[in-house]
Amino acid sequence: MSNRIIITQSSIQTYELGQKLGTQIKNILKTAEYSKQNLKFGFTGDLGAGKTLMIKGIMSKIMPKEEITSPTYTIINEYDVNAFSIFHVDLYRINNFRELEGTGFLEALVNPRAVMFIEWIDRLGNEIDNLCADIVTVDMHYISPEKRKIIIKNWREDL
């Protein structure tokens, strides 16, 4: 399980990287493997680096019929796919765990049937590690208008 560092040269490349990851997740959801690999993804990095775009790429493979909108205002968007719940979360405006009580977020963290894509997961600090082990992290950095550096940690498939 090594870290991957990927440089993308355009929005399309980042979207396609998301699609590749989405295909792998979709395949895992078809088997009992989902209970072995924790499907919680935390996205961090620069403002406007491409977190939402990459998640849209992922979602386009997991639920091609659904129109994905950014959770900037809703904080949590939840979609049902077969027997799974797919969460797209944006914690940019969240300051601590208490603000998430009653939203279903904390319950989902420990539910193996919840697949989560969490933008700005670092807003919650280190406490998240006590609640949820083995989070896959996707750290996205702005290099130039079209170029991004993407560091993926803890994902066991090849990308």
Ligand SMILES: Nc1ncnc2c1ncn2[C@@H]1O[C@H](COP(=O)(O)OP(=O)(O)OP(=O)(O)O)[C@@H](O)[C@H]1O
């Ligand atoms: N290589 C690239 N990868 C990703 N996005 C790129 C790239 N080059 C340009 N962009 C542009 O950067 C923007 C990324 O926006 P996006 O909303 O996905 O970022 P974000 O990280 O979710 O932002 P926020 O921090 O506000 O949540 C888009 O307008 C996209 O077209």
Ligand SMILES: [Mg+2]
């Ligand atoms: Mg975003």
